[in-house]
Amino acid sequence: xxxxxxxxxxxxxxxxxxxxxxxxxxxxxxxxxxxxxxxxxxxxxxxxxxxxxxxxxxxxxxxxxxxxxxxxxxxxxxxxxxxxxxxxxxxxxxxxxxxxxxxxxxxxxxxxxxxxxxxxxxxxxxxxxxxxxxxxxxxxxxxxxxxxxxxxxxxxxxxxxxxxxxxxxxxxxxxxxxxxxxxxxxxxxxxxxxxxxxxxxxxxxxxxxxxxxxxxxxxxxxxxxxxxxxxxxxxxxxxxxxxxxxxxxxxxxxxxxxxxxxxxxxxxxxxxxxxxxxxxxxxxxxxxxxxxxxxxxxxxxxxxxxxxxxxxxxxxxxxxxxxxxxxxxxxxxxxxxxxxxxxxxxxxxxxxxxxxxxxxxxxxxxxxxxxxxxxxxxxxxxxxxxxxxxxxxxxxxxxxxxxxxxxxxxxxxxxxxxxxxxxxxxxxxxxxxxxxxxxxxxxxxxxxxxxxxxxxxxxxxxxxxxxxxxxxxxxxxxxx
Amino acid sequence: xxxxxxxxxxxxxxxxxxxxxxxxxxxxxxxxxxxxxxxxxxxxxxxxxxxxxxxxxxxxxxxxxxxxxxxxxxxxxxxxxxxxxxxxxxxxxxxxxxxxxxxxxxxxxxxxxxxxxxxxxxxxxxxxxxxxxxxxxxxxxxxxxxxxxxxxxxxxxxxxxxxxxxxxxxxxxxxxxxxxxxxxxxxxxxxxxxxxxxxxxxxxxxxxxxxxxxxxxxxxxxxxxxxxxxxxxxxxxxxxxxxxxxxxxxxxxxxxxxxxxxxxxxxxxxxxxxxxxxxxxxxxxxxxxxxxxxxxxxxxxxxxxxxxxxxxxxxxxxxxxxxxxxxxxxxxxxxxxxxxxxxxxxxxxxxxxxxxxxxxxxxxxxxxxxxxxxxxxxxxxxxxxxxxxxxxxxxxxxxxxxxxxxxxxxxxxxx
Numbered sequence: 001x002x003x004x005x006x007x008x009x010x011x012x013x014x015x016x017x018x019x020x021x022x023x024x025x026x027x028x029x030x031x032x033x034x035x036x037x038x039x040x041x042x043x044x045x046x047x048x049x050x051x052x053x054x055x056x057x058x059x060x061x062x063x064x065x066x067x068x069x070x071x072x073x074x075x076x077x078x079x080x081x082x083x084x085x086x087x088x089x090x091x092x093x094x095x096x097x098x099x100x101x102x103x104x105x106x107x108x109x110x111x112x113x114x115x116x117x118x119x120x121x122x123x124x125x126x127x128x129x130x131x132x133x134x135x136x137x138x139x140x141x142x143x144x145x146x147x148x149x150x151x152x153x154x155x156x157x158x159x160x161x162x163x164x165x166x167x168x169x170x171x172x173x174x175x176x177x178x179x180x181x182x183x184x185x186x187x188x189x190x191x192x193x194x195x196x197x198x199x200x201x202x203x204x205x206x207x208x209x210x211x212x213x214x215x216x217x218x219x220x221x222x223x224x225x226x227x228x229x230x231x232x233x234x235x236x237x238x239x240x241x242x243x244x245x246x247x248x249x250x251x252x253x254x255x256x257x258x259x260x261x262x263x264x265x266x267x268x269x270x271x272x273x274x275x276x277x278x279x280x281x282x283x284x285x286x287x288x289x290x291x292x293x294x295x296x297x298x299x300x301x302x303x304x305x306x307x308x309x310x311x312x313x314x315x316x317x318x319x320x321x322x323x324x325x326x327x328x329x330x331x332x333x334x335x336x337x338x339x340x341x342x343x344x345x346x347x348x349x350x351x352x353x354x355x356x357x358x359x360x361x362x363x364x365x366x367x368x369x370x371x372x373x374x375x376x377x378x379x380x381x382x383x384x385x386x387x388x389x390x391x392x393x394x395x396x397x398x399x400x401x402x403x404x405x406x407x408x409x410x411x412x413x414x415x416x417x418x419x420x421x422x423x424x425x426x427x428x429x430x431x432x433x434x435x436x437x438x439x440x441x442x443x444x445x446x447x448x449x450x451x452x453x454x455x456x457x458x459x460x461x462x463x464x465x466x467x468x469x470x471x472x473x474x475x476x477x478x479x480x
Numbered sequence: 481x482x483x484x485x486x487x488x489x490x491x492x493x494x495x496x497x498x499x500x501x502x503x504x505x506x507x508x509x510x511x512x513x514x515x516x517x518x519x520x521x522x523x524x525x526x527x528x529x530x531x532x533x534x535x536x537x538x539x540x541x542x543x544x545x546x547x548x549x550x551x552x553x554x555x556x557x558x559x560x561x562x563x564x565x566x567x568x569x570x571x572x573x574x575x576x577x578x579x580x581x582x583x584x585x586x587x588x589x590x591x592x593x594x595x596x597x598x599x600x601x602x603x604x605x606x607x608x609x610x611x612x613x614x615x616x617x618x619x620x621x622x623x624x625x626x627x628x629x630x631x632x633x634x635x636x637x638x639x640x641x642x643x644x645x646x647x648x649x650x651x652x653x654x655x656x657x658x659x660x661x662x663x664x665x666x667x668x669x670x671x672x673x674x675x676x677x678x679x680x681x682x683x684x685x686x687x688x689x690x691x692x693x694x695x696x697x698x699x700x701x702x703x704x705x706x707x708x709x710x711x712x713x714x715x716x717x718x719x720x721x722x723x724x725x726x727x728x729x730x731x732x733x734x735x736x737x738x739x740x741x742x743x744x745x746x747x748x749x750x751x752x753x754x755x756x757x758x759x760x761x762x763x764x765x766x767x768x769x770x771x772x773x774x775x776x777x778x779x780x781x782x783x784x785x786x787x788x789x790x791x792x793x794x795x796x797x798x799x800x801x802x803x804x805x806x807x808x809x810x811x812x813x814x815x816x817x818x819x820x821x822x823x824x825x826x827x828x829x830x831x832x833x834x835x836x837x838x839x840x841x842x843x844x845x846x847x848x849x850x851x852x853x854x855x856x857x858x859x860x861x862x863x864x865x866x867x868x869x870x871x872x873x874x875x876x877x878x879x880x881x882x883x884x885x886x887x888x889x890x891x892x893x894x895x
Contacts, residue, residue: 379817392828397801399829402826402827404823405822405823405839406821406822409842412813412816414843415842416842418822418839419837419838420824420836420838421835423833423834
């Protein structure tokens with residue numbers, strides 16, 4: 001009991017809220033062609049990359065910020081942001097970990113991310129992204145032996161231009177929506193993964209994102225390509241320091257699965273959610289999209305969303321190949337003044353495609369949560385099926401839980417089933433647990449974990465433990 | 481369209497004895513409509529049915545002026561046989577007959593409300609259009625404690641005299657304490673290519689019971705929009721049944737405000753569509769106080785390249801604890817060209833609630849067909865039997881047995 005209490009006290013406050021004093025190089029404030037050229041230049045990018053960015057920027061200029069989402073936020077001044085910020089010590093990229101700024105290493109140690117390979121967690125290769133740049137990637141040698149490419153995307157642009165050129169923007173084109181296009185224009189770094197034909201990636205790949213500098217937008221771009229018959233499991237974690245102002249995070253993630261390939265993408269998102277009065281916090285406006293390009297391919301999204309002031313994202317699957325499978329498992333928890341508008345899109349284009357959506361939403365305090373999803377079965381997607389289940393749990397009468405599914409069926413040989421429920425934790429269940437000696441908070445924790453179990457068990461083991469704790473912590477103080 | 485609207489508007493108000501103020505209000509509504517135009521798919525509520533486009537493709541140019549001076553002959557052959565009922569007859573948008581022959585005259589009051597402008601909560605441009613052009617509007621008041629002995633059938637008839645016209649109708653109902661009304665809307669059109677824009681407003685006082693059956697069964701080439709606004713007080717019950725089948729395009733909207741405790745609302749619907757018909761039901765149930773209940777069941781059978789849309793929303797206010805909301809939509813797609821779209825929505829701000837929705841769409845279950853065929857039925861018979869049973873589920877929800885039989889006969893459902 002005492003231990004648990006200690007742990008809670010430890011974790012109750014946002015423990016990743018510190019910031020690190022590291023000298024930064026920043027692009028001039030504001031958004032214009034010069035800034036884009038500056039970013040491209042500092043990264044020593046080839047001409048085609050700059051062209052890609054400028055094309056996106058042209059498009060961005062005519063786009064308007066969307067306003068259909070449920071959580072409203074004050075207008076973002078895009079000219080008042082820094083679009084590039086990098087630790088000064090990274091200007092000439094260190095050759096090995098030993099050359100890394102000790103302050104950086106310390107930061108990651110504080111976060112519990114081991115960059116030193118000897119202090120590693122069991123078999124997880126990490127790519128750490130600090131503000132706008134990737135600072136370290138571990139286990140490169142071991143992966144290279146199998147032909148796996150796992151590196152910062154800026155490096156991939158230099159070393160593997162043929163792959164980047166072919167796939168970058170093939171799922172999220174430069175002409176996409178407002179935030180995705182902004183990202184295409186100014187993205188700074190992110191991870192690149194290529195798994196060659198027939199290779200089963202021997203370890204979990206992981207990226208750890210951290211926003212440190214203030215007034216900085218973080219725009220990473222992740223591109224994962226799983227070639228024929230390959231398999232990869234990829235994890236993503238995020239934290240940010242506590243600051244009073246809201247910070248924008250608009251990442252793009254593109255997944256491409258070719259014939260018989262499988263990609264499993266897990267996220268534990270724990271950006272700074274703002275304080276109890278809703279001041280500060282991250283705006284998490286991310287575009288994640290996976291393309292099941294080949295036959296029998298599979299893409300599976302798992303997300304645990306506990307952080308951010310506003311979460312606004314819809315990890316999607318485009319099921320283009322015949323017999324391809326898309327999955328989406330999500331837990332979203334909002335407390336205090338957090339807001340979330342999240343869900344998924346399953347677009348069935350190929351024959352015999354299957355998709356499954358399990359979404360669990362928990363809202364407490366004065367928070368507001370929306371599940372918004374689309375299931376679209378096109379007229380050519382014969383024999384396709386979708387199953388959707390979205391459950392919401394409400395705690396207290398100041399919060400809201402909403403479900404907005406869009407269901408389109410244009411094929412008579414396909415089936416769609418959708419279920420949604422909204423309720424609170426029943427008095428009977430609480431009573432039952434309390435009768436057996438649990439205090440109310442433990443009882444709620446137990447019930448909530450049970451509610452989320454279906455999703456939690458989809459996570460890789462190391463993450464599942466962390467996520468389970470996170471679920472408990474996020475709801476601290478919301479009972480009673 | 482603007483010039484046409486203005487010209488028709490002045491022609492219409494010329495024949496009416498309106499005060500300057502009323503004309504101004506109507507003018508204001510007209511300007512609103514001119515400003516917004518017909519709803520299109522850019523509006524969230526019209527995402528699946530772009531009315532502007534549908535009118536353009538099916539009708540082309542609409543005219544808005546209706547000559548209300550000449551009377552139309554009431555064709556008694558359209559009247560429902562074998563069911564004693566009161567009648568209101570609309571022909572081409574003009575009220576030709578109001579007849580409550582089975583009721584106590586002093587218990588029902590018919591009030592001319594032509595000057596009042598209806599304001600609806602979730603108004604779209606069509607309510608402006610309706611307000612600008614309706615020229616006769618009645619309020620039917622059922623007095624305290626009176627329960628109508630026989631159902632009231634409203635005949636919506638149009639004949640081939642009109643073409644490419646917009647017809648606007650409006651009716652208000654008030655059901656005082658402990659009263660009850662059974663209301664059937666029966667559409668019978670021999671006209672083509674007209675746009676009907678119908679607004680009903682119901683006010684249900686304590687313990688009042690409203691049963692509204694909207695039956696659009698007979699094939700016609702018109703485009704219909706119908707909006708029901710229902711305000712419900714304590715203990716009142718509203719039951720709405722929609723048979724959506726006959727028109728080329730039809731959209732039924734139900735907006736129900738559960739204002740009093742223990743009020744309950746039921747919305748049941750059947751889409752039975754063929755050819756390239758496109759129908760939609762959109763329901764918004766607002767649970768505004770505690771202990772209210774709503775139940776919705778929508779079933780669709782879609783043939784050829786028809787398209788059905790169901791948008792249902794359950795809204796629960798933060799005061800509305802102990803809400804019970806349920807919503808289910810199911811569709812059978814019989815042809816590879818047919819399409820079913822759904823947007824079942826929950827918006828909940830109270831925690832002690834029980835709300836759920838479900839939606840399923842797909843083909844006829846081949847296993848069930850096999851089961852029946854292995855017992856000697858032909859493929860066609862098995863198919864019919866299954867569809868029959870599928871739809872019967874909704875029809876059985878109708879609480880009035882007389883009307884239930886009428887609708888069963890209409891749908892050709894056997895027991």
